[in-house]
Amino acid sequence: MEHTYAGVVTATLVAKGLSGGYAHRTLFDGLDLTVAPGDVVGVVGPNGAGKSTLLRILAGETPPLEGDVVLAPGDAFVGWLPQEHERREGETVAGYIGRRTGCAEASAELDAAASALADPDPDGSIADRYALALDRWLASGAADLDERTPVVLAELGLTLAQGAAVSASSTMTSLSGGQAARVGLAALLLSRFDVVLLDEPTNDLDLDGLERLEAFVRGLRGGAVLVSHDREFLARSVTRVLELDLAQGTNRVYGGGYDAFLEERETAHRQRREKYEDFADQKADLVSRARTQREWSSQGVRNAMKKAPDNDKIRRKARSSRARSRRRRCVRWRAASRASRRWRSRARSGSSPSRSAQRRARARWCRH
Structure with missing residues (x-):
């Protein structure tokens, strides 16, 4: 699965003391992050710093080595769109979009809950289950997904090699990498997540796709966490930046957007560099003084012996x-x-x- 769900727009995701990585290696440690409605947090860092690992932990796909991830409310509708567009054999575009938006799973849960209504329900738990499943199904956008899908596909201008339009019945394996990326974008545009987790969403997108992606992110009412190496996309989209510094083993959240992050980071680097240079100068001065003192002492002994x-x-x-x-x-x-x-x-x-x-x-x- 690539998501959990909810049905509210005021969802907040809170990570406390997160450590992530592997059994033999910790990539980041002691990470705290709060994603409130309207927040767009860009995660930056070198390759291997744990950016994708962090998204999987926030999505509930991978357990953290330490720490907790809390959603408020607990049934928040969180969507994780990984970097790779997994194309399953025989899966149609409609099936792919249903899976990526969470609508397919919400529909399956609603069907199962509806079937259970025929069973005796002395304590009302079956009815409660059905009510919850119905809320999730409505929140996912499954009710009108079939009507919305062709419209979005047409807006994205998806066509097959023969010139025919990509339809909901087209198979994903028949698409090129660029076409698959656009279908992935379509799934994102059709989704109704309260918190969105995006891993390199700009990959394989053309200029039109990038503009649509940026407009989608800027128009989100819920929170978002995204990983991207596209600096222009980050500069136009994010409200805060989380930097994973693998070399220093640190993580830090910067406010004020990507440009403010670059400026503040450069200031911090300059201050550290100046501090190190001051230390190096002081050390060299102390070493020089100690050497001079030894020379003076040795010369004094020699002079005393001569005198x-x-x-x-x-x-x-x-x-x-x-x-x-x-x-x-x-x-x-x-x-x-x-x-x-x-x-x-x-x-x-x-x-x-x-x-x-x-x-x-x-x-x-x-x-x-």
């Missing part, structure tokens, strides 16, 4: 003196050790001096 050579000589002399003192002590201790060994040898031969005599002799060696 006080005597101090350095004194330090070297002191270190040399301490080294000589250590060497002398080692020599004395080795000599004392040799004397001690001689005394021990004498002790073994019975001519050892007393312990006190040994200590006095070692002390004499250490004093030398």
Whole structure:
């Protein structure tokens, strides 16, 4: 299905905290959007930013990774017209238009509800179901769709290769890409949605088709969300712009139309660029100061050493003196050790001096 329904013109669509994408990749996150009657929101961003994914979520075709989409009232008639014109084998132009406008499904629901009226209805639920189905059928425009379709097809000037006019009974697979695009436009012109979601609606349309599309969008009483790379179409149609910035991982709504969006975005980019340039200048200045300070410190040490050579000589002399003192002590201790060994040898031969005599002799060696 390409829609849900309603039957009122005052429908409002509210998205809160939406995250969309795939299980392994989030395309947008924390998206908030309100589409009130008369709003035409243009969704812009690079390819792969999630623009079509957002429309599918708003249409209820794809569940969001996070967040909610709320319609007020809950039975709002929302129409989603995807970028690709799906042409089913054997489907006629009338069948295609009925499917795209939601009239075919509304008619099927009404028929099912009418058939159920023959069943017992003790609590009145069957009657309520029929009343709701009838309201939706009327709101979809199904009551006079068959009469309106040939008029719109003729206005669009659709003809087959043989020169014959494209009729409601023509098969969709017999049409060229441009003809299929015009039939898609016819479905849009024949629709009676409260909120319209359009994905690249200008594709394959000629100048006349573009003018009719723009007139349709400008004349909407309900809200609309559209994705398009056609800047002129956006400039003439939208009242607000939702930008999906894949590189920054952000989304933002700009008011005032497409031209105002371009100006505000350029101002924001310029401010970010100036802020970055200021940061880069400050960083370069800090690095330069730090380098200069290190050079000054190193030069100061070198100058101090040059200006006080005597101090350095004194330090070297002191270190040399301490080294000589250590060497002398080692020599004395080795000599004392040799004397001690001689005394021990004498002790073994019975001519050892007393312990006190040994200590006095070692002390004499250490004093030398």
